[in-house]
Amino acid sequence: MARPRNQAERRAQLIDATARTVVELGATATKLRDVARAAGVTPASVLYYYADIQELFAAVFERSAATYFVSREEAIAAADGPVSRLRACIRSGVPWPGEGEESTRLLFELFPVALRNEGAADRQRTFAHQQAELYRQVLELGRDSGDFTLAGDAWALGRSFVALEDGYAMDLLVGDATAQDIEDRLLDHARVVTGNPAFGRGD
Template sequence: MARPRQQDARREHLIGAARAAIIQRGLGATRVRDVADQAGVATGTVTYYFRELDELFDLVFAQAVNRFCTERENDAASRADPREQLAAVLRSGLPTGPDDELCCLLYEFSPQARRRPGDARLRKQLYERQVALYERILVAGAETGAFVPRSPPAEIAANLVALEDAYGYHVIAQTSMSRAGAEAHLFGYAALATADTLLAP
């Protein structure tokens, strides 16, 4: 039997293989054999560590949640000025470019939410945490006078997350929006919504 550290390493290796398989084949088409081929192991190795493929998919999604929720929450908490908090969170809400793997994975999971209840639940949790983060920053900024929200903070927060999702898709798909253009538009809306002329990319 493998030692705990070896088991953890093998699980991480399989999670990485699942990420690569989903990027290559799409979430709906990825099977145990695809993960095994990516990892260079037998299918039995995959099912030994993950009895259900959905368990593996949940862990892949959890990595995206960590980046777009936990890391952003910690980044915001490390700053005292609401304006600095908002700017940092706005910047980290977009893909770094078309090859941003975690963002590509999120866009693979989203269309499946209608068919897969587990994906819908995870996507809902991700959305609600992102909105809650923005709302906390906006409320804090309003209390200090840094922001003068022109709509309810919850509404502005929901719009910011929606814009992240929409612009992020164009960055990944390389259609009509570059990363720089998406960031400029996102900051532009935030500045208008908060009446903060100092907020800038």
């Protein structure tokens, strides 16, 4: 690894190395020495920037969650109208093969960190609320335009979408569903909670 110009760059390099290692080995098997090896530095060098592996995992989770959320925001903003925006919101939360599945796997590997690290727990709460808020905004947009007849409170419905995404993503990661299965199930849910038949599978 080339010598970084500043601490921010070194931290970013360590986060990159940790993310690659977690995806390869899994969070429970990743040790400080594995991260150091992937980054091309000594374990002592890693500890200069992070107190322990849990703090480093929390930093990886924070960056991954932020990147994931921004990509969803952009996908929704690019869509036009409530139906298209809700479809974009759903599709952007599906772990499609490639980068989408890899980023989802990384986040799931790191979720247990929130049980041990208060900073990570706070970031996880924020992450879940941010995604539910995206759904809330789209659902209320459709309600106000007359496109949706909501089956309940927009915030609660949004949070239920996020919970379904998490559950279905686990199905995919253990080989019990495909990305297309997940999108179809979420579209079925959208049809029920919005009262709009436009949310057909593959439409």
